[in-house]
């Protein structure tokens with residue numbers, strides 16, 4: 106048995122060692138699954154009473170691993186209960202976390218049981234003990250790769266086919282690599298060598314998944330920023346700026362704005378979120394790149410004059426970044442997607458009217474839902490006879506990716522898999538005639 110600590114790290118008597126991290130993990134899982142909060146957003150509140158960074162990291166890790174394997178963990182739980190536990194029952198939440206620790210984090214079984222049972226004190230302790238003991242006696246294995254939530258598999262299967270769903274499961278099983286965008290694309294070879302990575306495009310360096318960002322050379326001097334390879338593509342479609350004016354709409358925290366400034370555009374970066382605009386300013390300061398920053402709601406704000414270029418990185422369901430944020434697939438469904446498509450259509454409509462004749466716009470979303478990507482651009486082109494697709498220049502995309510239609514790129518799980526894959530994104534380049 107795990108020896109109960111005299112006093113837990115939070116000062117409570119008779120708490121088993123490691124209990125505060127498990128209590129925080131339960132709060133985190135509850136925030137994501139019952140209240141629909143993003144995991145990263147729930148972190149500060151859920152871990153507020155944890156003093157040690159290592160315990161906060163453990164709570165985060167237990168929850169993330171649980172979310173990556175949730176459907177398979179649920180199947181195990183259901184195999185050991187006579188009556189299915191409600192989806193949001195505390196007993197199910199605790200069992201999910203406990204099994205994830207035992208099966209995926211190799212936590213000793215006695216520690217799993219000792220830290221799980223106090224989570225249901227005053228509740229279904231006997232039930233949880235019974236189910237957990239019965240399951241831990243079995244020779245348990247989780248399927249590899251993990252299943253995605255059934256509604257997601259059905260939706261993506263219908264949109265992209267079963268091969269994509271299988272690739273998405275594989276992508277969910279592994280931590281993605283760390284991609285950096287460089288301020289000085291001319292120094293790509295030098296930085297790739299210095300950082301020990303590979304480069305798939307000028308201005309890009311890819312490092313192994315376990316790389317610790319804080320310890321890398323170049324961070325303090327602002328030589329690079331973290332940005333998935335797919336997320337770096339929309340700004341690349343717009344080419345070199347040569348001092349022309351670019352509106353970066355929905356710009357914070359600024360990954361694409363920094364690329365555009367580094368490519369020679371005069372950038373006006375607009376975002377409505379104060380907190381995220383602060384991060385945008387800090388990022389510009391760290392990289393010594395300068396842009397006009399505007400904190401405003403794009404549903405009412407408009408530029409004072411037509412512009413040469415626009416990048417609209419629209420708010421979206423973010424289902425394309427599930428590899429780093431497994432919570433998204435459990436929080437986002439048709440309702441949230443439909444809400445996002447309405448905002449996207451309004452923003453794209455407004456933005457298209459702000460281009461000079463001959464000006465170019467890129468519309469992008471980090472979503473794997475066609476309604477937030479292809480369908481938005483189809484609708485704009487059907488509505489506006491002054492907008493037309495603009496072919497993507499040679500050499501802009503990495504080897505292995507190509508336009509899916511003139512001016513359009515769709516990145517999917519499974520693409521570039523041999524070098525670590527990339528996030529799910531849609532982008533389209535159009536020109537105003």
Ligand SMILES: C[S@@+](CC[C@H](N)C(=O)[O-])C[C@H]1O[C@@H](n2cnc3c(N)ncnc32)[C@H](O)[C@@H]1O
Nearest residue numbers: 355356357358359360361377378402403418420
């Ligand atoms: C996908 S993120 C942008 C990421 C950013 N382009 C980058 O590369 O770092 C979407 C952004 O849209 C902003 N946003 C959502 N609705 C908005 C609106 N009505 N007006 C202005 N910004 C908005 C959010 O605050 C969020 O920062």
